[in-house]
Amino acid sequence: MTLQKEKKDNTDRILMIIKMKRHTPLAVIAHDLGITKEGARQHLIKLTDAGLVAIQHKREGVGRPTAYYTLTDAGLARFPDTHAQVTVGLLQSVKRLLGDNALDLLISDREKQHYTRYAAALENKQHIEERLQVLASLRSEEGYMAEWSQDGQTYYFTENHCPICAAAIECQGFCRAELSNFQQLLGPDYEVSRIQHILQDGTRCVYQLKKNNK
Structure with missing residues (x-):
């Protein structure tokens, strides 16, 4: 597999994971991809910069807010309506x-x-x-x-x-x-x-x- 194809496959898989699970934390994305959290974070930074993914922070009890990833309109458009x-x-x-x-x-x-x-x-x-x-x-x-x-x-x-x-x-x-x-x-x-x-x-x-x- 070429590096370019691997990157595209990871992009498609991440978008699919977020599409299926909506508001998705980093740990879930990393687990479903079978990679480290840092590896998943690097992919998500690129997708955020590309305008396909957005970050929402939610506070759950005491401590720092948890980051959840969602699809933007551009990300949702990657799942087109049929004809x-x-x-x-x-x-x-x-x-x-x-x-x-x-x-x-x-x-x-x-x-x-x-x-x-x-x-x-x-x-x-x-x-x-x-x-x-x-x-x-x-x-x-x-x-x-x-x-x-x-x-x-x-x-x-x-x-x-x-x-x-x-x-x-x-x-x-x-x-x-x-x-x-x-x-x-x-x-x-x-x-x-x-x-x-x-x-x-x-x-x-x-x-x-x-x-x-x-």
Whole structure:
């Protein structure tokens, strides 16, 4: 591996780590890269100078504030929307030529196809953890960088990237359809709600799954 390629690989890996974990301390980045903290710090200095990474300091108890690294708008732009301009142009044409109803039908058909694919993969998965893991894998294959976590009896399904973000901005029907799909796929035992939205904070979508006691 050439030195230039190694540097690029480290840059891509660091940006991916911060994208996935959002506010990320130096120790976590160094651990995930498998290098020393000083080595990671040198990479981060270059990324900060390049305008891809920003530093935020947070005080946690007594002592010096801890430095956390986040992606700037330029850093987030390294994870581009898939065919954004073409997609938005097509959506605008459909709406202009055929009307809102045609656009709704297009979104409905797309989500129906996704639902059918996901439902088939989840068919024999009874436990919520299994269903979340399969769904996260499927969504990650599509570029959503999905993962799930648990806090007590509450589950969280996170999409760290949206490969159709430009389309969703143009028509938020995509987001409504996605939430509806997740509610149906994850079953009646849990109430699914979106508690973070990438269109609002620019970082990720987070869905909360709470046990339905009804």
